[in-house]
Amino acid sequence: MLKPFSLFVGLRYSLARKHNLLLSFVSLISMLGVSLGVLILIVAMAVINGSITTLRDEALKSVPHATVSGSDLNQNWTDVRSLALNSASVLAAAPFIEGEATITHQGETGFIRVRGIDPKLELPVNESARSVFQELITQLNETENGIILGAQLAGQLGVYSNTDVSILGLRSLLDRQLDDSLGFDVLGFADFGLYGNNNIALVKLETAQKLFENDPGVSLQLRLRVDDVDNAGQIASEALADAPQLEVAPWNAVQASLFNALNMEKFLTTFMLLMIVVIGAVNIISTLVMVVSDKSADIAILRTMGASRQTIMQIFILQGLVAGTIGTGIGAVLGVGLANNITNISLGLERFVNSTFEGANIYLLSHLETEVNFMEVYI
Incomplete structure (x- = not known):
């Protein structure tokens, strides 16, 4: 050629x-x-x-794929959850509330974020599939005042399993209502990722509602798990298109600055x-x-x-x-x-x-x- x-x-x-x-x-x-x-x-x-x-x-270990909030969720979160799950792209949905609080153990005090969850609905929506975490969620469901701490947070406070800690909501602390503190039994420690290991604690949803009942800034929300993390916001918005009064915040909006x-x-x-x-x-x-x-x-x-x-x-x-x-x-x-x-x-x-x-x-x-x-x- x-x-x-x-x-x-x-x-x-x-x-x-x-x-x-x-x-x-x-x-x-x-x-x-x-x-x-x-x-x-x-x-x-x-x-x-x-x-x-x-x-x-690491962020998704503590931040939901998408968070749904609205003033009516306290009463109708089950209906909203069912609506979200009608979408094939929404894999799971679970209610939670989250607020700031103080944790005290043997004179050591730290500021944390207490997240109240429904143990029966938490596992499908959580990124962690480790058997240890599953056992801790099962124990949390069976106890009244159990608490699961981030591994780094437990190390900072010198807390071990089966020890007692005291939790006080930040609003109650600011209002000097120190009698509102609740005692908890530490069930164990979990990996909440880089952004949660040093400040997240899990308790039952009903217990968290009692802890933050005087804080108007804390309300019930839904966390969604979707099949496409990169398009979590679009998937959640389309799934809840029939409920325009609800606000959807995808994980990449929560961590947008980073x-x-x-x-x-x-x-x-x-x-x-x-x-x-x-x-x-x-x-x-x-x-x-x-x-x-x-x-x-x-x-x-x-x-x-x-x-x-x-x-x-x-x-x-x-x-x-x-x-x-x-x-x-x-x-x-x-x-x-x-x-x-x-x-x-x-x-x-x-x-x-x-x-x-x-x-x-x-x-x-x-x-x-x-x-x-x-x-x-x-x-």
């Missing part, structure tokens, strides 16, 4: 052994610059994507690292200028043979495309490979130096998590 003249000559120049050592060195550096830029860009985007996914999963900041960081990081790739491309262009100067005699011969200016230009453009494509391909392959193994690499380095690079008590994430988006790699 015959190849076009410019394609044949361009590939010949690209793949032939170069006798100009300086030109060969500059070409290699330009190609490596593109490869390095693409590699760093892919790894950085994978780390940010992994961090966003991990933080989202995830907006992460997405902005992703955009800025991508933009800055993309400049490295641009610099590599500029280096390839400068290399082509040197190639044109080096091949001036060849160009003169080609022009004498009848080659047009456009044909000559296509020859050297093709040579630049070959260098850029090879550099991009090498960077993409190495970048994807490094991104998929960066967690294992970081853990291996920690074991090798016998030290921890990241600590959960300092950073939100204790280890790097990556997620390669192949559409982003392709783009």
Whole structure:
């Protein structure tokens, strides 16, 4: 099969052994610059994507997929729940109330969020499917004043299972109604994620209603679990379209400030690292200028043979495309490979130096998590 003249000559120049050592060195550096830029860009985007996914999963351990609120829910929450469950995209729904309170144990006091739940309806709507959590919910259903604490909160207060704690609603504290405090028996500890381990406590719905009966700012709400977390708001709104008086708040609206900041960081990081790739491309262009100067005699011969200016230009453009494509391909392959193994690499380095690079008590994430988006790699 015959190849076009410019394609044949361009590939010949690209793949032939170069006798100009300086030109060969500059070409290699330009190609490596593109490869390095693409590699760093892919790894950085994978780390940010992994961090966003991990933080989202941690947030959903304590934040509902969608929260439904309204003044009439205290009386008709069962009807609203049935209406929501009529949608095939709503997997589960359960009532809850949540308010701020103080917890006291042996003189240690802390501020927490007390969430009252219906133990019979809680498990299907909760992200945690661990058997330990299921056993705790079963115990909560069987006790009158049981309480489940976040693991970090229990550590801060020095609380153990089967110990007593005292809970006082924040409104009662502000009104100095200290007699409204209730005693609870700690049933155990649960994982409520990064945003709930240090301040969430679960009690029965009826007990929480009694605890916050003097707080007008605390009212019954519904939490929904849907099959598509990213479209939770739209799914909940469509499921409750026949009840326009209700307000729907998806999880990404509750945590909007955090995830907006992460997405902005992703955009800025991508933009800055993309400049490295641009610099590599500029280096390839400068290399082509040197190639044109080096091949001036060849160009003169080609022009004498009848080659047009456009044909000559296509020859050297093709040579630049070959260098850029090879550099991009090498960077993409190495970048994807490094991104998929960066967690294992970081853990291996920690074991090798016998030290921890990241600590959960300092950073939100204790280890790097990556997620390669192949559409982003392709783009």
